[in-house]
Amino acid sequence: MSNIPKIGVSACLAGQKVRYNGDAAESRILSRKWSDHVELVPICPEVGIGMGVPRPKIRLVKNDGKLSLINPKNGDDFTGKMLEYSEIQSDLLASSGICGFVFKKDSASCGLDRVKVYRGDNPQAVREGRGLFAMVFTSLNPHIPVIEEGGLTEPKQAEHFLSRVHFFHEWQILGNTGWDAKKIIQFHNENKLFLLSRAPQIERFLERMIATRFDEGAHPENVALEYMTEAQQALNVLTKKGRIAHYGKGTGEILPSTN
Ligand code: SF4
Numbered sequence: 001m002s003n004i005p006k007i008g009v010s011a012c013l014a015g016q017k018v019r020y021n022g023d024a025a026e027s028r029i030l031s032r033k034w035s036d037h038v039e040l041v042p043i044c045p046e047v048g049i050g051m052g053v054p055r056p057k058i059r060l061v062k063n064d065g066k067l068s069l070i071n072p073k074n075g076d077d078f079t080g081k082m083l084e085y086s087e088i089q090s091d092l093l094a095s096s097g098i099c100g101f102v103f104k105k106d107s108a109s110c111g112l113d114r115v116k117v118y119r120g121d122n123p124q125a126v127r128e129g130r131g132l133f134a135m136v137f138t139s140l141n142p143h144i145p146v147i148e149e150g151g152l153t154e155p156k157q158a159e160h161f162l163s164r165v166h167f168f169h170e171w172q173i174l175g176n177t178g179w180d181a182k183k184i185i186q187f188h189n190e191n192k193l194f195l196l197s198r199a200p201q202i203e204r205f206l207e208r209m210i211a212t213r214f215d216e217g218a219h220p221e222n223v224a225l226e227y228m229t230e231a232q233q234a235l236n237v238l239t240k241k242g243r244i245a246h247y248g249k250g251t252g253e254i255l256p257s258t259n
Pocket of ligand 1: 010012043045046047107
């Protein structure tokens with residue numbers, strides 16, 4: 001188990017010249033600042049399915065409710081190949097121990113939010129999609145924190161993402177030799193303050209969830225995964241400004257703030 005967290009990243013952001021036109025889209029924040037503190041794992045899904053560099057530009061197209069990944073010049077359809085690759089690669093990345101993923105924006109494969117989707121012959125796209133690889137990765141791994149490149153230049157978003165990555169990394173280290181009830185409770189107790197400061201509503205929920213799931217006889221590995229999934233989904237929302245947790249007077253108990 002690595003001492004520093006591994007983070008998956010769209011390969012062009014890591015400086016690899018894998019874009020459709022042979023360029024990179026290097027994020028200096030990743031390659032010059034973060035690379036000392038995290039291990040970057042670059043992946044290019046379009047090169048991964050054998051499209052090569054340079055290659056035709058592809059787009060998301062929706063017809064009759066069905067989303068496809070298409071070369072608009074000749075109609076070549078890469079949907080099946082991309083879905084198959086994305087499922088395999090998402091599982092491999094998760095089992096290799098990545099603690100987060102940074103996606104390239106606006107890409108029909110890697111974009112996380114507001115990717116252009118075309119309908120029929122309409123040349124006007126609607127920004128409502130998610131790249132196919134990003135869609136599969138986030139569906140299969142809702143417990144792994146993700147961010148788009150734009151968030152890296154927003155200090156609060158970047159800090160919040162890194163805090164979620166380190167929270168995940170600690171969970172990974174503790175569970176490396178297998179989970180049991182004692183370890184899950186220990187992890188929760190050690191991270192109470194973190195949860196209260198970032199998503200106060202989830203702390204009590206997780207405490208109750210652990211108790212309920214063990215009463216139901218759930219396997220500790222399942223409880224640990226459900227715990228991280230619920231925690232990361234709640235942490236998806238950036239913390240509001242201001243005081244959000246405080247100590248109960250005279251009791252020493254940590255209480256969610258009513259502010
Ligand atoms: S956005 Fe994704 S698919 Fe496109 S070049 Fe970068 S890594 Fe490859």
